[in-house]
Amino acid sequence: MRERGGWRRARRVGFEAACVGAGVVSAALLFAIVAATVWNGFDALSLEFLTSPSAGRPGEGGVLHQILGTIWMTAWAALIVSPLALACALVLELLADRKTARLLRVLLNALNAVPSILFGIFGYYLFVRFFGWGKSWLAGSILLAMMIAPTVTVSWADAMRAISAGYLETARGLGLSTGRVALAVVIPQSVHGLWRGLLLGLARAAGETAPILFTAVALNGVDALPRGIVDNPVLALPYHIFALSQDAYDPAAAAAAWGAAIVLFALVLAFFAASLPLRLRAHEEARR
Amino acid sequence: MTATNGAVLEIRGLGVTFGRRRVLDGIQLELPERGITAILGPSGSGKSTLLRALNRLLDLTPDARIEGSVRFRGVEVYSRETDPDRLRQRIGMVFQRPVVFPASIRANVLFGLKHMGLLQGRDSDAVVRDALTQAGLLAEVRDRLDEPAARLSVGQQQRLALARTLALEPELLLADEPTSALDPESAEAVEGTLRSIAETRSILLVTHSREQAGRLAARVLRLRDGRFEADGRARSTG
Ligand SMILES: Nc1ncnc2c1ncn2[C@@H]1O[C@H](COP(=O)(O)OP(=O)(O)OP(=O)(O)O)[C@@H](O)[C@H]1O
Ligand SMILES: [Mg+2]
Numbered sequence: 001m002r003e004r005g006g007w008r009r010a011r012r013v014g015f016e017a018a019c020v021g022a023g024v025v026s027a028a029l030l031f032a033i034v035a036a037t038v039w040n041g042f043d044a045l046s047l048e049f050l051t052s053p054s055a056g057r058p059g060e061g062g063v064l065h066q067i068l069g070t071i072w073m074t075a076w077a078a079l080i081v082s083p084l085a086l087a088c089a090l091v092l093e094l095l096a097d098r099k100t101a102r103l104l105r106v107l108l109n110a111l112n113a114v115p116s117i118l119f120g121i122f123g124y125y126l127f128v129r130f131f132g133w134g135k136s137w138l139a140g141s142i143l144l145a146m147m148i149a150p151t152v153t154v155s156w157a158d159a160m161r162a163i164s165a166g167y168l169e170t171a172r173g174l175g176l177s178t179g180r181v182a183l184a185v186v187i188p189q190s191v192h193g194l195w196r197g198l199l200l201g202l203a204r205a206a207g208e209t210a211p212i213l214f215t216a217v218a219l220n221g222v223d224a225l226p227r228g229i230v231d232n233p234v235l236a237l238p239y240h241i242f243a244l245s246q247d248a249y250d251p252a253a254a255a256a257a258w259g260a261a262i263v264l265f266a267l268v269l270a271f272f273a274a275s276l277p278l279r280l281r282a283h284e285e286a287r288r
Numbered sequence: 289m290t291a292t293n294g295a296v297l298e299i300r301g302l303g304v305t306f307g308r309r310r311v312l313d314g315i316q317l318e319l320p321e322r323g324i325t326a327i328l329g330p331s332g333s334g335k336s337t338l339l340r341a342l343n344r345l346l347d348l349t350p351d352a353r354i355e356g357s358v359r360f361r362g363v364e365v366y367s368r369e370t371d372p373d374r375l376r377q378r379i380g381m382v383f384q385r386p387v388v389f390p391a392s393i394r395a396n397v398l399f400g401l402k403h404m405g406l407l408q409g410r411d412s413d414a415v416v417r418d419a420l421t422q423a424g425l426l427a428e429v430r431d432r433l434d435e436p437a438a439r440l441s442v443g444q445q446q447r448l449a450l451a452r453t454l455a456l457e458p459e460l461l462l463a464d465e466p467t468s469a470l471d472p473e474s475a476e477a478v479e480g481t482l483r484s485i486a487e488t489r490s491i492l493l494v495t496h497s498r499e500q501a502g503r504l505a506a507r508v509l510r511l512r513d514g515r516f517e518a519d520g521r522a523r524s525t526g
Contacts, residue, residue, distance in 0.1 A: 097350060098350060164387075166383070166385065166387040167387060167389065169345070169348075169383065169387075170383065170387040170389075170449070171399075171403075172345060172348060172376065173343070173345055173376055173380075173381040173383070173453075174376065174377065174380075174399065174400035174404075174452070174453065174456060175373045175374065175375075175376040175377030175378075175400065175404060175456065176373065176400070176403055176404060177373045180403050180404060183403070184399070184402075184403035185389075189390075
């Protein structure tokens with residue numbers, strides 16, 4: 001018995017050490033990325049950089065239009081993904097029997113595993129060529145929405161699952177139909193979790209380059225915000241960084257790329273930070 | 289509203305299996321138009337399952353199989369024509385542990401009516417007052433209807449749950465150990481409430497307390513391993 005206890009303790013200690021180690025490695029990696037970005041981009045950062053459009057040669061001017069374009073495309077991705085993910089999550093949690101639900105989850109995970117460049121190529125053939133949209137911000141929003149749809153759906157379904165079974169049973173016991181239970185209980189009781197899942201999805205969408213590369217963005221020469229759909233690309237931070245990096249032999253372009261990277265990072269961080277208080281509240285809800 | 293021989297509910301040969309496990313078998317029971325019928329039985333004997341079978345809440349348990357016949361006011365509950373949502377509205381249910389929604393006391397009472405669109409053209413204050421009076425809770429919460437229901441004591445929450453069900457004016461009430469989570473005073477209050485409801489309606493009460501069954505019920509049945517034991521018919525309690 002003694003031996004066993006000792007072994008168990010050793011295993012627990014080993015497990016804890018592994019957890020701490022993994023945590024330290026991820027934290028160090030995150031720190032290194034942040035440090036490198038800030039170190040290289042700090043000098044490029046200024047109020048003017050944030051509030052003026054880019055101009056002339058690569059690396060000149062600021063990133064205002066890139067910020068607006070990214071926010072614009074991300075916001076529309078949110079509008080597009082929300083009804084879709086809501087329908088899927090409700091089907092998953094309220095309508096599907098266990099077998100169907102499992103199958104649906106497998107499909108969602110498969111979709112999640114599709115490399116983002118494939119979304120770009122698919123979008124190019126569908127929107128740019130087949131629909132004849134040329135480069136269009138809407139194609140970008142749709143592709144970003146499709147790309148984050150599985151993550152958002154699964155996190156929404158999980159938020160809905162965390163609702164106390166007592167609420168659902170009580171509502172059904174009063175005679176509420178499935179649809180009314182969704183409106184009266186499921187959505188309002190999981191709303192913090194829904195916001196959180198959406199924000200995390202958007203944080204990912206805002207930073208993606210591959211899906212929008214040949215479908216939705218331009219380097220320059222477009223208005224701050226689009227005026228239509230066909231042949232209306234926008235500027236976007238990730239693509240801006242990508243393009244500037246290709247000119248990185250020019251020190252001005254390199255500095256501007258790092259500066260834009262800080263801005264993008266701050267934007268993504270803002271989405272993430274906005275989701276944090278919701279995470280706490282979602283946990284409180286689940287505990288009730 | 290054709291009641292066959294004065295019974296609001298008739299159960300014939302009701303059986304329930306979960307997967308391969310038989311939980312109820314050959315249940316026969318008739319509930320009168322009013323008064324309390326009590327079911328006693330050890331834990332796991334199938335009492336809650338029986339109640340859930342009667343308002344088709346068991347439909348929502350994927351691997352439950354139900355056989356036999358349940359007639360509510362002469363109409364087969366398990367026929368294709370019966371709308372289970374409407375049925376659950378007419379057969380009210382109170383659960384073992386009180387559930388209140390994270391909202392005000394008032395919103396909790398009105399929950400069912402509001403979300404089924406049955407509040408239009410009705411005086412919601414009157415509905416709230418009436419339901420809380422029936423549940424014996426009005427005096428305690430009259431001045432704080434807009435406070436969160438979660439602040440109520442467990443006993444008050446159970447009566448609030450009762451009020452929420454009564455607001456839908458159910459024709460039959462299923463009560464699953466409604467006092468088991470309560471302190472003696474709260475339990476007494478809920479018992480009083482059940483007694484007065486039973487003057488106009490039928491209640492099927494599951495309880496683990498023989499004393500409670502004796503105090504309240506006109507008829508006491510004992511469930512064991514999914515079957516009723518010898519029927520202790522008509523134990524009058526005055
Ligand atoms: N969803 C389910 N799936 C499988 N078995 C179940 C399910 N629900 C209940 N059972 C089983 O059916 C039997 C009867 O359960 P039920 O809840 O009706 O008992 P009970 O008489 O209400 O017990 P208690 O007094 O503890 O509330 C139990 O053995 C239980 O494990
Ligand atoms: Mg029970």
